[in-house]
Structure formats: C-alpha cells, structure tokens
Amino acid sequence: MNDTNAPAKLNPPVFYSAAGLIILILLFAAVVPETADAVFQSVQAAIIENGSWFYVLAVAIILISVLYLGFSKMGAIKLGPDHSAPDYSKISWFSMLFSAGMGIGLMFFGVAEPVMHFLAPPVAEAGSVEAAREAMKITFFHWGLHAWAIYAIVALILAFFAYRHGLPLTLRSALYPLIGDKIYGPIGHIVDVFAVIGTVFGVATSLGYGVTQINAGINYLFDIPVSDTVQVILIIGVTLLAVISVTTGLDKGIRRLSELNMILAVLLLVFVLLLGPTVFLLQAFVQNTGSYVSELVNNTFNLFAYEKTDWIGGWTVFYWGWWLSWAPFVGLFIARVSRGRTIREFVLGVLLVPAGFTLMWMTFFGNSAIDMILNKGVTSLGEMVENDVSIALFAFLEQFPWSGFLSLVATLMVVVFFVTSSDSGSMVVDMLCSNGRDDTPAWQRIFWASGEGIVAIILLLAGGLGALQTMTIASALPFTIILLIATYGLIRALRVDVHKKETLQNNYLTASSQSNKNWRERLHNIIDFPSKSVGQRFLLQVVEPAFKDVAEEMEASGLTVTLQVEDKNLKTFRVVHGDEIDFIYQVELASHIQPAFIYAEGEQEDAPEEQKYYRAEVHLREGGQDYDILGWSRDAVIGDIIDHYHKHMHFLHVLR
DSSP states (O other), rough: OTTSSSSOOOHHHHHHHHHHHHHHHHHHHHEEEEEEEHHHHHHHHHHHHHHHHHHHHHHHHHHHHHHHHHSSSGSEEEEESSSSSOOOOOHHHHHHHHHHHHHHHHHTTHHHHHHHHHHHHHHSOOTSSHHHHHHHHEEEEEEEEHHHHHHHHHHHHHHHHIIIIIOSSGGGGGHHHGGGGGGGGGHHHHHHHHHHHHHHHHHHHHHHHHHHHHHHHHHHHHHOOOOOOOOHHHHHHHHHHHHHHHHIIIIIIIEEEEEEEHHHHHHHHHHHHHHHHHHHHHHHHHHHHHHHTTHHHHHHHHOTTTTOSHHHHHHHHHHHHHHHHHHHHHHHHHHTTTTTTTHHHHIIIIIHEEEEEEHHIIIIIIHHHHHHHHHSHHHHHHHHHHHHHGGGHHHHEEETHHHHHHHHHHHHHHHHHHHHHHHHHHHHHHHHTTTSOOOOOHHHHHHHHHHHHHHHHHHHHTTTTTHHHHHHHHHHHHHHHHHHHHHHHHHHHHHHHHHHHHHHHHHHHHHHHHSSSSSHHHHHHHHHHOOOOHHHIIIIIIIHHHHHHHHHHHHHHTTTEEEEETTTEEEEEEETTSOOEEEEEEEEEEEEOOOOSOOOOOTTGOOOOOEEEEEEEEEEEEEHHHHHTTTTOOOHHHHHHHHHHHHHHHHHHHHH
C-alpha cells in the first residue's frame, strides 16, 4: 500500500521506459514520416475493415454500463470515504470536465463537422434539407453521450479503486479486479507506460494541429502569415503558458484557466445565438435533441452494413477510436477532480451537463453555418470548410456583426483550451510516472509539459503528425478490450460495496442492544450529550483494550496488526495485508452542536452559543459510518471489529 504521507517518488520503470519509447516512436515518425504513416494507416484500415463492429458494440456496452451504475443502487456509493465532500464546486468541476474533455474539439469541429456532413451525408442528398437534418443528427451522435460515457467509465474505475480502496490513481488500478496485487509489478508498469505514451502523443498531435487554427485566427485578425515558423512560435508560447499553469498546481492554474474558458465559451455562445437566427436556433436545438434521443438506440448500433459505405470508418469508428485513445488521459484527470461525489452525481454531471452544453454548441454553430449555406447563399463558407477545416470557425464568424471581436474571443479560447489540455495532460503523465501522486517536484511537471511541446514541434516540421494521430487511434483497440474487462470488475466490486453498505445500516442496532444491561442504561446512552472528557475516557478504558484484545488474537494467528493509540481523540486499528488492501477500523471522537430542545424554556438564551457534545464514531477505509459506539461494552466493540473484518475479507475474496 502507498504511504500518502511520504514524499511523492518517481516510479523509474514507468518514467524511463515511457521516455525511451517516446523518443524511439518520435524518431520513426519524424525521420521516415511516409513509411510511418503507411504502416499506421494499414493497421487502422485493417481495424476498421474487420473490427468496426467491435468498436460500435464496445462503446454501446460502455454507455449502458455507465447508465446502469448511475441509476442503480450502486449510484449511492461515493468516490471516496463515506464522509467525504467534493473537492471542488460544481461550476469549477464542470469547467474542468469541459476543458479537458471536449473544449478544443468544439472550437475545431463546431462549424466544420455539421457543414461537412451537410455537403457529404452518408445517405441523404447532399445540400438538401434532409441532409441538414442528418448532419445535425450525426454530429449530435458523435459528440453526445457516447463520448462522455467512455471518459466516465475510465474515471469511475480509477476513482473508485483509488479513493475508496487506497490504490494508486493510475491506469494500472483498473486491472486490480483482474490481477490483484500484480498491478504493482511489470504488468502494471506496462499499462502505465502505455497510458503515458498515448497521452503524450495525443496531446502533442492535438497541439500540432491546433496551432493551425490559432494561426488562422491571428492571420484573420492581424494579417500574420500562415507558416511553419509562426506555428512553432505558437507552440512554444502555448507550452510556456502550460508550464506556468502546471507548476502553480491544479487548484490555481488548471482550475482558474478552465473557469476562464467556460466564461468565454458561454459568452461566445450567447453572441452567436443573439446575433444569429435566434428563434430558429432554439427551435433547432429542441428538434435536434428530440431526434437524437429518439434514434439513440438505432444510431448506436448502426454499422451501415447494407449501404456498403466507407463513411462509418471515416467518421464514427474514427471518433470512437479517438475518444477511446484519449480516455486514459481524460478519464484519469476527471477522476482526480471528482473525489467526494456519489456515483449517481458523477454520472449525471459527467454525462448530462457537458453533453448538453456540447449539443447546444453544435446546434448554435452548426445550424447557423448550414442556414447560411442553404438559405442565405453563403456558399463560399462551404467551400472554405472543404478546403481548410482550421479556418472554418473564423470564416463562419466573418458573417456576423462585430466579427473582429468574436474572432478575437474565439482565438483566445483556442489558446486557453490548448493550455488547459497541455497542462492537464502534463499533470496526468506526471501522476502516471509517480505512483498516482500529484504532489511531485516541479521539474517533473515542467519536463512533461515541455516534452509535449517539443514532440509537437518535431512532428509538425517533419510531417509526422498524421502518422502519430493514426497510431494513437489504432492503439485504442487493445485498450478497449482491457476497459471492458475492467468494467466488469468494477461492477463486481461495487456489488460487494452495496452489500457492505446495506449490512452496515443495522450493524449498530444489534451491537448497541447487546452492550447495555437494561433499558434505562440504553436510554441514557441515547439521550445524553457526553462531554469531551467522557468520550476520551471511553476511548481509553473501552476502545483501546478492545483493540489490544483483538490484535493479540490476530497476531497469534500470524497476522500483522498495528495500533495507533497516542491520540486522545482517535484510535486506529489496522490489519496489514501486504500488497492487498489493508483493513482499517477507527474510532474518532467527533464534536457536534447540542440541539436547542435540551434547554429548559428561558434558558436557551443563556446557554453557550456552541455548546458541544461528543460521539465516538466508527470510520472504516470507506469513511465514516454514521453511527456512535460511545457507551458500548468492550465485547460489543470487539464484535463490531470482527463483523467489519469479516466483510473486508469477503471483499478481498471477490476482487481476487
């Protein structure tokens, strides 16, 4: 088990292996980009031809699994101890989800994809009203619930095992239900190296392509030429900003940039709505959403098997592979910022809120662009999109009043989105190389943030971006197989937790009734409001001897037990299980404000403002259990420890 109080340490097998392989792959893609592109393209073509059905089926299973987890009994389980609270407000949380998961993609494809589907739909007549409907249905499908479900399932797996069961917050923990403590060996190292390579190249290729859009924006605003030199300077600038952000930490750098981008996104969205065909866009959003929901099942499983088109390989399978290839990075980042939320709250937040905003964005930008081409005769917009996707957004904004201002906001958003993608990617890679810890030395975060920029520059100049993008998407196939197995393991583990949670609800009633000699003593334990000294005496005279009795018996059977009894307000009983999850039983003296009804009439005003009473509350590894054992007998406390240890051993049995 990891000692969370010790300084974060670099994991050499992951760090050096990943860095070495990145250099080798980078040299292959940069020195012989045509050969690399041909190799990776052939691999991707083979996957699309023979495995498109698997991608489609796998993503459907993932979406169904996420919905099941969110709306079943398992939805009440927290991603963290039972008493934990979320680390971030909902606004900050949504902002970071949006920035890491989809933000830059919306800027790049918000106009381009609907227009491309409108001009070249899979089944309808190009440029027709029916093509417009189909274009928005397809766009909604590609950017809706499925994409966020892929991110959500990875984040759920990692957050559950890390925050609830003390495993490292790295991709290797997803394999715990399959291989147990072997995740700490070579297999776990390989999985984390795979995640590091995918994240670095995913961020680098996006950074390389993204600067073309930034270059297009500043070319429109300031007439700065579109060239490799300008784009290299832009990558260096974005990388420097990312280094500054990642060194300031998650709470200051990434969170604040994400909130800034959310404000800018809402501002730009409102401008497009108000300056465009407002009523039509609102009508279109309602209709698009209805069409998307009504045809969700059909579209989910549609492989165009009878139409014999290669469209699905160029679009849907490409997107599913892209989302899956980004899932280790985005999923780990979402897990990092989601501690303390219930699974139901997590699923609603990660699936519905970002997806809803994404679909609104696609409607307001996509439908506006299609309306310009179809009804207002701005055919040049379609031609520009077909010729250069990177200028689609700025060609679209040029049709609005205050186009210069809107383009300036859009360019700023693209820059900030890339900075947040780069710094969150650097943080994730650093965590993967440091056993899941994010309190690492600054040089490690600077190393990875700078490395992503250097990789992007080399590939941009050598022409290897296409090869690396293809490789990244092709790598999604083995990851998908692992992810489906890990999803099954997560559901099994959650079922055990549900059982534990249900049995714990009545645990204290049985023990409490056994711990009292008569009904008067039991009643006084309920209605009394003990002082701190009473609680400390109970911990010293009852809880501590109970811990020692059980520890002696377990040690006689060969188990390793540690007791922490130096704190007057907290006693900890731990059974060490080596590389498996330790058993922890704590009794903590917790203070509470006395209720007003305990004062006689007229005395309440004279009572202290915060008169406290104390409860001896039980905490397990899962967190506080919301029951008080103050007043129990030593035998009752021993019985409670043994009951919980029995459940813990069953949990480990299920996971093995």
